[in-house]
Amino acid sequence: MQYTDRQERLKERLALDGFEIVWLDELDSTNNLSSELALNGKENIVISEAQTNGLGRLGRSFNSAEGGIYESVAICLDEVFPEGEEPDLGKTLHFPLICALSAMRAVSEAVSESFGTDIIPDIKWPNDLVIKDKKISGILCKAAQCKGHWYIICGIGINVFNDLSKELEDAGRLADLINADDLDAEGQKEFLFELIAKLTGEIIRNIKMGIVEADRLLDEIEEHCITIGKYVEVPERNIKGIARQIGDDGALSIETDEGEFEVITSGDVVIYK
């Protein structure tokens, strides 16, 4: 697929008004370019076949070799809030989880359609996707403001056919989990295109409904969240206990060994079996 082909094809497939679509061979980080375009007042979708400086949560880097999906979608929050209501970023804290739910749906649909395999990734709080305990996807969301309009930039990476460095012990590739390595280069590109198209459609639809349909989306997230009901540890805060539920703001509520409830809004959570 040529550079303009894949970009034009996605434009046609998604039939979205107003979104600028950029699809490149290589970029430092799709989150950076997407934020820049949002700062110029444009909703946008940025995809790169590889990243030279993929950004991860908590200041980490994200392995971004060719063969994976690296995408950022910038969505203006004006329409996300009910008419007349001012965008309030405090109410969008569950949006990274909505992105995880979108990725979960996109992966299971694309795999089922292309390979006839039923696979439903789990959501690991705060916003990773895991299959058989291996992380296959990470999400990094940020906000940007342009002339009084707030944008949310949803950055998502999915390990599909890309090589993973050896030190990434907890990471996995979708291809290994669905035996898709037999595909030739063209077949791989087709599968990536399908997955990107589904992922982008899901993210935009769900984020746009993310305030008015928050309860329904959060129920579905909780249903698929592997963290809930497990004994967990939050090393940074020295908290251990059973993860009980996800709040309206996406925060995780943990019942500690002492029977108290602690609420955490960010950070790493270790799940014990």
Ligand code: BTN
């Ligand atoms: C994490 O698991 O730490 C979050 C990783 C987020 C990676 C994606 S890839 C597309 C977008 N661009 C980036 O630089 N990062 C996000």
